[in-house]
Amino acid sequence: MGAIIIDGAAMARQVLDEQKAASGQLAQRGCVPGLAMVLVGDDPASAVYVRGKERACREAGVLSFDARLPAATTTAELLQKIDALNGDARVHGILVQLPLPEHIDAVAVLQRIDPAKDVDGFTWRSLGALLDGHALLAPCTPSGCMLMLERAGVPVAGRHAVVVGRSSIVGKPAALMLLERNATVTICHSHTPELAAVTREADILICAAGKPRMVTADMVKPGAAVIDVGINRLPDGKLCGDVDYDAVSARAGWITPVPGGVGPMTVTMLVHNTVQSAARLAG
Numbered sequence: 001m002g003a004i005i006i007d008g009a010a011m012a013r014q015v016l017d018e019q020k021a022a023s024g025q026l027a028q029r030g031c032v033p034g035l036a037m038v039l040v041g042d043d044p045a046s047a048v049y050v051r052g053k054e055r056a057c058r059e060a061g062v063l064s065f066d067a068r069l070p071a072a073t074t075t076a077e078l079l080q081k082i083d084a085l086n087g088d089a090r091v092h093g094i095l096v097q098l099p100l101p102e103h104i105d106a107v108a109v110l111q112r113i114d115p116a117k118d119v120d121g122f123t124w125r126s127l128g129a130l131l132d133g134h135a136l137l138a139p140c141t142p143s144g145c146m147l148m149l150e151r152a153g154v155p156v157a158g159r160h161a162v163v164v165g166r167s168s169i170v171g172k173p174a175a176l177m178l179l180e181r182n183a184t185v186t187i188c189h190s191h192t193p194e195l196a197a198v199t200r201e202a203d204i205l206i207c208a209a210g211k212p213r214m215v216t217a218d219m220v221k222p223g224a225a226v227i228d229v230g231i232n233r234l235p236d237g238k239l240c241g242d243v244d245y246d247a248v249s250a251r252a253g254w255i256t257p258v259p260g261g262v263g264p265m266t267v268t269m270l271v272h273n274t275v276q277s278a279a280r281l282a283g
């Protein structure tokens with residue numbers, strides 16, 4: 001029997017509708033949630049991502065404030081911009097689209113964001129809170145993965161979850177969230193020997209390695225839930241995930257497609273975090 005496909009696009013729409021209702025209620029109390037999106041330079045992929053995020057905001061009744069800055073912007077100028085957004089009462093969430101141009105001190109910029117408006121969940125304050133089990137605003141991609149598991153009815157408590165990838169944006173926070181839900185968690189990465197032997201033990205397998213189709217069917221336990229965070233562009237221009245979808249979906253219990261899986265949920269969680277931040281800041 002084939003795996004249950006967790007339809008991220010459909011789930012994202014549902015969550016976006018819920019956020020629309022929540023932002024409508026806030027608007028009635030005089031607080032329209034607002035998200036500032038800072039885009040430095042003209043990286044075409046980043047521009048596409050930002051447009052998608054703007055569209056999701058529009059659909060959920062969230063205002064988006066577009067802050068486009070030239071590629072030559074200095075770190076000091078960008079810090080000034082962040083300070084202005086931190087102090088702007090219309091703005092409840094601040095997103096600095098990554099990657100930033102190389103000459104900019106990305107760490108300094110991201111850490112300047114007021115943690116109360118850190119809808120990406122990248123500040124050390126947000127990540128520290130997550131580590132200690134008191135999440136403020138949590139990173140969007142792993143939050144989206146967790147919501148997909150929850151709404152698909154995948155049991156987490158007491159199960160073995162394996163996360164492939166250890167980035168601060170996905171792998172590490174995903175591991176913390178799974179731990180918070182009482183999974184036994186293993187993190188694997190590029191230095192892990194016998195990766196397949198570890199992934200075969202996973203009841204839940206989160207793949208965030210950024211390597212096209214690296215997770216093959218023989219690496220997956222029959223019946224496992226496989227969440228594919230990878231978005232890789234193949235030489236023919238098509239998108240594929242980190243999971244060999246066709247082969248793995250014949251063996252897994254649940255699987256997320258690429259595109260149409262984790263990607264739309266990530267954007268939706270950004271809207272969710274902005275509405276949550278607005279509700280907190282509105283008191």
Ligand code: GUN
Pocket residue numbers: 095096097098099120140141169
């Ligand atoms: N670039 C790629 N992924 C992300 C993300 O989740 N947040 C931001 N701000 N930039 C990104």
